[in-house]
Amino acid sequence: MRGENTHGRVADPSSVIAIDALPDGVVVVDGDGVVMAVNRAAERLTGLHRKTSPGRHVGDVLPLRDAEGRDWWKWLDPRGGLSIRSRQVELPLQLDGRDLLVTAAFVRTPARAGRVIRVVITLRDAGARRRLERSRADLVSTVAHELRSPLTSVKGFTATLLAKWDRFNDAQKLVMLQTVNSDADRVTRLITELLDVSRIESGRVEIRRQVVDIPARARRIIAGRVAAGEPEDRFSLTVLGELPEMWLDQDKMDQILGNLVENAVRHGGGKVTIVVEPVEWGVAVSVRDQGEGVKPELASRVFRQFWRGNDRRRGGTGLGLFIVKGLVEAHGGTITVERAPGGGAEFRFIMPIGAPDCV
DSSP states (O other): TTTTTTTSSSSOOHHHHHHHHHHSSEEEEEETTTTEEEEEHHHHHHOOOTTTTSSBBBHHOOOOTTTTTTTTHHOOOSSSOOOOOOOOEEEEEETTTEEEEEEEEEEOSSTTTOOOOEEEEEEEHHHHHHHHHHHHHHHHHHHHHHHHHHHHHHHHHHHHHHGGOOOSSSHHHHHHHHHHHHHHHHHHHHHHHHHHHHHHHHTOOOOOOOOOOOOHHHHHHHHHHHTTOGGGGGEEEEEESSSOOEOOHHHHHHHHHHHHHHHHHHHHHEEEEEEEEEEEEEEEEEEEOSSSSOOGTTTTTTTSTTTOOOOOOOOOOOOOHHHHHHHHHHTTHHHHHHOOOOTTEHHHHHOOHHHHHHT
């Protein structure tokens, strides 16, 4: 009979259906350690067979070991220990070389003795946790690397000026102070980017809507690049059709456009073209360059944290496009990357018309 094991115990079919709907792996055993049910996620994680595992001892079908090689089930000892135990906290364990995160909950009789009649074991793949830890390690490494250079410069020039102020003429002092100012701005930008990443990941991006003239903001970004020394003929702005009134966060719109133009200048080549046009539910903005473009197989990676392509010598923290995507989506918009009509990369985002915050 389906659901009946060799010990005569019958798994409730409705319970099997319920645990199959859970995203985590679940193995249910009785107080003696005999498997009663295995859900689909556990089958996928461990290789257990849902049809043949019930009726067998958990130690035989699920030989979990800790870092020191000890048998987890014997260590758990559901029948021993305090009768008030209700669960076992999550532990990293191994199953045939695979890393898993395992917890256990004890189901007891309502009697005062509280005898364990069932143990519910929950399993998760430790891979996601490791990826998160690697991401955090990458963040620390990137921040340390990006901060070290400007702070070393700031400290060096400041110490030199303080110690030997009278030995330098005004022109030399000006160059040193300009370098200190530039490096301080670099540190400030990095800190701002990190705060933006934190807000995006936690879903705490605040959008303060007002009427925004997107072409005017694009012209402002271009003017800033030209003032910083870029040739004016490197940039082109095209507005196609009549644009609707757009309610957006102006500062964040500047940040989106600024990051995309910065990316086109840094990683692209040739002329940088910005095209603004109306679409059915808002406005589309395309930022194109004439560089090598983004390979189709890499398109899904460009918006990840720390992605800087193959040429890391061009600098940058690899956070700019991640922030762009987060800010666009915080407005309810979408962004994609593909090959530009004339070659190079085209980053195209669409913003919905939006509404005032008071509406």
